[in-house]
Amino acid sequence: MRTPPRILIVDDNPTNVKVLQTRLVAEGYEVVTAGDGEEGLATARQQIPDLILLDVMMPKLDGFEVCRRLRADTEFPFTPIIMVTAMADSKDVVAGLEAGGDEYLTKPVDHAALAARVRSMLRIKRLHDTVEALAAEVKEWNASLERRVAEQIAELERVGRLRRFFSPQLAELIVSGGAEDPLKSHRREITVVYLDLRGFTAFAEVAEPEEVMGVLREYHQATGKLVLEYEGTLEHFTGDGMTVLFNDPLPVPNPAERAVRMALAIRERIGRMSDDWKKRGYELSLGIGIAQGYAT
Numbered sequence: 001m002r003t004p005p006r007i008l009i010v011d012d013n014p015t016n017v018k019v020l021q022t023r024l025v026a027e028g029y030e031v032v033t034a035g036d037g038e039e040g041l042a043t044a045r046q047q048i049p050d051l052i053l054l055d056v057m058m059p060k061l062d063g064f065e066v067c068r069r070l071r072a073d074t075e076f077p078f079t080p081i082i083m084v085t086a087m088a089d090s091k092d093v094v095a096g097l098e099a100g101g102d103e104y105l106t107k108p109v110d111h112a113a114l115a116a117r118v119r120s121m122l123r124i125k126r127l128h129d130t131v132e133a134l135a136a137e138v139k140e141w142n143a144s145l146e147r148r149v150a151e152q153i154a155e156l157e158r159v160g161r162l163r164r165f166f167s168p169q170l171a172e173l174i175v176s177g178g179a180e181d182p183l184k185s186h187r188r189e190i191t192v193v194y195l196d197l198r199g200f201t202a203f204a205e206v207a208e209p210e211e212v213m214g215v216l217r218e219y220h221q222a223t224g225k226l227v228l229e230y231e232g233t234l235e236h237f238t239g240d241g242m243t244v245l246f247n248d249p250l251p252v253p254n255p256a257e258r259a260v261r262m263a264l265a266i267r268e269r270i271g272r273m274s275d276d277w278k279k280r281g282y283e284l285s286l287g288i289g290i291a292q293g294y295a296t
Contacts, residue, residue: 001050001129005122006030008049010040010066011084012058016107020053020084023111024118037061041069049079050125051118053105056085056096064099071100078128080121084109187296190248191259193232194289195223195266197240203282204239215282216240222269230262248295256292263288 007029011017014035021031032047034040037058044052052070056063063083070076083096086107093104102124103117197203197219204212219240227234227244231252236243244262247255270286277284 001122001126002030004028004030005050006032006047007118008032008034008040008044008047008052010034010037010052010058010063011055012036013055016055020109020114023114027115027118029118037063037066040066044070044079045073045076048077051121052079052081053084054081054101056083056092064095067096067099067101078125080125082117082121185296187294188248189292189294191246191255191290191292193244193246193259193263195242195244196287198285198287199283200240203284207282215277215284218273219270222273223266226262226265226269230258230265232258232262259290263290
């Protein structure tokens with residue numbers, strides 16, 4: 001609502017308009033006027049007043065019809081309407097309220113009653129506008145929350161996909177923008193661990209596909225957990241062959257020590273699995289190679 005509030009007076013009697021305008025201006029309100037119902041509709045839509053004083057008996061369009069049309073206009077904001085009428089019959093008052101009026105005054109208009117009803121209706125307007133503003137703010141908060149939740153879900157999905165190929169630490173850094181482009185050329189001292197299953201090629205040539213996939217599944221699950229535990233990066237894997245990097249693309253302390261500790265843990269884990277494989281007739285064992293040096 002404006003400061004001061006804007007009040008529209010719609011009346012075909014210039015004398016009535018002058019009296020009401022003088023009284024309201026003296027109360028500190030901004031006043032605009034219209035001389036009949038059609039002009040009142042046009043002025044209301046153009047000026048968007050905070051309150052309307054609407055005479056009932058007018059040519060062209062009477063006050064009831066003006067009120068009905070304003071209330072039916074979904075684009076027109078909520079505006080209290082005080083019906084001003086010389087008809088004091090209760091049926092006329094009810095007709096005005098049913099047409100959409102919020103209050104009424106009878107002619108001749110009493111100055112004290114006019115001031116009191118205007119203040120009352122403007123309080124309602126102010127409260128309505130406050131509620132609408134709060135509702136809009138809540139709607140924006142909800143929309144913002146929905147966007148943030150959607151962004152977080154998308155980020156979790158990206159991290160989940162990246163974790164299939166990178167350590168959790170590196171995946172989170174990439175998603176948050178805290179890591180440089182892993183594909184950007186650089187030179188660094190790294191430790192590389194090579195893993196494969198000895199006898200796998202011969203085994204794959206004679207075993208059933210289900211048996212081959214079962215062995216690979218067990219092998220990948222066991223080694224994958226240990227690669228993540230020691231913060232290595234799975235750089236490449238094809239079948240039984242794996243290449244694990246330490247100190248690239250994410251720098252880690254003591255990369256050589258981590259590589260050796262991981263290799264020993266994998267050897268122990270796959271060793272136990274190898275005993276089970278032999279019971280099933282699979283002649284498979286683990287091969288490990290470790291190299292250290294600068295790489296570009």
